[in-house]
Amino acid sequence: MQSEYGGASSYVIEGDEGLWDLCVVRGTSTSSTGSTGGTHGLHNTKVEGGLHKVGLRSIVKLDKSNSPSPVVAEDGSSQADVGKKRKHQTGSHENLFKRSLAEVTLPYEGIEERRDEYRLGDLPYKSDGLEPHIDCATVEVHYNGHHTAYTKKMNAALSQWRDDQEISKQEKRLAEESILEILRNIKDVPEKYRKAIQNNGGGFVNHNIYWSVLAPNPTGEERRPRDDLLDDIEDVFGRYEDFVGYFTEKAMTLFGSGYVWLSRQADDSRLVISSTSNQDSVLSDGLNPILVIDLWEHAYYLKHQNRRAQHISDWWRLLDWERVSGLDAWWDDITEATHDEHVHSDF
Numbered sequence: 001m002q003s004e005y006g007g008a009s010s011y012v013i014e015g016d017e018g019l020w021d022l023c024v025v026r027g028t029s030t031s032s033t034g035s036t037g038g039t040h041g042l043h044n045t046k047v048e049g050g051l052h053k054v055g056l057r058s059i060v061k062l063d064k065s066n067s068p069s070p071v072v073a074e075d076g077s078s079q080a081d082v083g084k085k086r087k088h089q090t091g092s093h094e095n096l097f098k099r100s101l102a103e104v105t106l107p108y109e110g111i112e113e114r115r116d117e118y119r120l121g122d123l124p125y126k127s128d129g130l131e132p133h134i135d136c137a138t139v140e141v142h143y144n145g146h147h148t149a150y151t152k153k154m155n156a157a158l159s160q161w162r163d164d165q166e167i168s169k170q171e172k173r174l175a176e177e178s179i180l181e182i183l184r185n186i187k188d189v190p191e192k193y194r195k196a197i198q199n200n201g202g203g204f205v206n207h208n209i210y211w212s213v214l215a216p217n218p219t220g221e222e223r224r225p226r227d228d229l230l231d232d233i234e235d236v237f238g239r240y241e242d243f244v245g246y247f248t249e250k251a252m253t254l255f256g257s258g259y260v261w262l263s264r265q266a267d268d269s270r271l272v273i274s275s276t277s278n279q280d281s282v283l284s285d286g287l288n289p290i291l292v293i294d295l296w297e298h299a300y301y302l303k304h305q306n307r308r309a310q311h312i313s314d315w316w317r318l319l320d321w322e323r324v325s326g327l328d329a330w331w332d333d334i335t336e337a338t339h340d341e342h343v344h345s346d347f
C-alpha cells in the first residue's frame with residue numbers, strides 16, 4: 001500500500017510482528033551535501049542531473065486501532081464525519097455520498113463522556129496526509145510523542161484523583177464527570193491535581209481538536225467557510241479576509257507556546273477569537289471551540305525551525321471548513337443531549 005504527497009511516500013508493510021508504517025522521503029539535488037531535512041539514514045543515489053536522495057523519515061508499528069484505513073476520498077478530497085447529525089449541513093448528494101464512504105470518528109468525539117481511561121483517538125488521515133504543508137515526521141513526533149504523553153499523564157492523574165483516599169467525596173465529585181466538564185470547571189479540581197489536569201487534560205483535548213479540523217490538501221487549493229458559518233464570521237469580523245487577518249495577527253503575536261482559537265460563546269453563540277497559553281483549555285473560558293492552531297514549536301520546528309509565520313500559512317491551507325462546521329454542529333448536538341438528560345431526569 002502506498003500513498004504520495006509531494007516528495008514523501010508512506011508504505012504499510014506486513015511483517016512477522018504485524019503492520020509497520022514506513023514514511024520515506026525522496027528528492028533530487030545537484031548538491032552532494034544537500035539535505036531534504038527531517039530524515040533518518042538519508043541515502044544518496046546518483047541519477048542523471050544530480051543526486052536522487054532517499055531517506056527514511058519514520059518507521060512506526062501499527063496496531064489495529066491505528067491501521068491505515070482508507071480515510072481519504074478517491075478524489076483526494078477531505079472526508080467529513082457524517083455519522084454525526086449536521087444541522088447546518090448542505091452540499092450535493094455526490095459529496096455526501098463520498099463522505100459516507102469515508103466515515104471516520106474524529107478525535108474530539110468522546111471527550112463529552114466519562115471514561116475510566118481515555119484513548120488516543122485515531123488521526124483522520126495518514127501520517128503523511130498533511131504533506132507538503134506539515135511533514136510526516138512532524139506529525140509522527142507530535143501525535144505519537146507529545147499527544148500520546150499528554151493522554152497517558154491525564155489518565156494517570158484522573159485515576160489517582162478518583163482513587164485518592166485522602167480527599168472527601170465532594171472533592172471527588174467532579175472526577176466522575178467527563179474530561180470536557182472537568183476542563184470547563186478547572187477551578188473546582190482539587191489543588192493537588194489541578195496542574196496535572198490543566199496541563200495534560202488540556203493537552204489531550206486541545207490536540208484532539210487541532211487534528212480534527214485539518215484535512216489533506218496536497219494541491220493547496222483555497223478553502224472557505226460554508227455560507228451559514230461565513231455569515232456568522234462576517235457579522236463579527238467584517239469580510240472573511242479581515243477575519244483571516246485578525247486570526248493570523250493573534251497567532252503571530254502570541255507570546256511563547258499556546259493556541260489561538262475561534263470559538264462560540266456558550267451563552268449567545270457569538271464567535272470570538274482568543275488565545276490560551278501552554279496547554280490551558282479554552283473550555284475553561286466558557287467557550288466552545290470550533291477551530292484551533294497549535295503554536296507550540298513542536299508543531300512545526302522540524303520543517304520550519306522557528307519560522308512561525310510559515311507554519312500559520314501552511315495551517316490555513318490544511319484547515320477544513322467542512323470539519324469546522326461539523327465541530328460547530330457537534331456542540332449543538334451534545335448541548336441538546338445534555339439538556340434532554342436533564343429534562344428526563346426531572347420526571
Ligand SMILES: [Fe+2]
Pocket residue numbers: 142146207294296298299
Ligand atoms: Fe502540540
